[in-house]
Amino acid sequence: DAGVTQSPTHLIKTRGQQVTLRCSPKSGHDTVSWYQQALGQGPQFIFQYYEEEERQRGNFPDRFSGHQFPNYSSELNVNALLLGDSALYLCASSLGLAGEDTQYFGPGTRLTVL
Amino acid sequence: DQQVKQNSPSLSVQEGRISILNCDYTNSMFDYFLWYKKYPAEGPTFLISISSIKDKNEDGRFTVFLNKSAKHLSLHIVPSQPGDSAVYFCAASAMNNNDMRFGAGTRLTVKP
Secondary structure (H helix, E strand, C coil): CCCCEEECCEEEECCCCCEEEEEECCCCCCEEEEEEECCCCCCEEEEEEECCEEEEECCCCCCEEEEECCCCCEEEEECCCCHHHCEEEEEEEECCCCCCCCCEECCCEEEEEC | CCCEECCCCEEEEECCCCEEEEEEECCCCCCEEEEEEECCCCCCEEEEEEECCCCEEEECCEEEEEECCCCEEEEEECCCCHHHCEEEEEEEECCCCCCCEECCCEEEEEEC
């Protein structure tokens, strides 16, 4: 049973560039959430996708956008990268929208913006 | 705004002793609380949770206590083992709200 997978593992970009991160949910899960974890901090909720729509969003600017595909996999896009976007980006999957569903996290993508 | 706080960045305990990790929250709308464990180069792994209708939940060596009036929860690990060494995150959410808030984490080191 494959867990949550993310690609790439590491990524280096320069300011102003755009980046796309990818996530495949755990088998049987239909909901994907994205988190940003800055160094020394806990994960911060970016947004959640269910049925190919953004269902809820945290306090992140429009430069952060996403997509969910019919197979439930998801992408996180960040435009006009800033140095402060350097972080570990975590994807979590769950079943359904209920807040109490346990979320399973992937290993993350480490993004470095130079 | 940091609605979930873990005020101890690190904790060191001896193998076999009890580990107590603490977490405070400010949002009274939170009604579901979770603890995650994170090893280096891995994503957080769900450990244990508690609903606001309970004040205690136990799963093997792990027990979570919730004090709603104090807006405080704690995770007890008894007995602590070296394999428990990891970063522990406290998280909270409100019913039907998937914006789960995390604390900054506490690094637990269990010494043999």
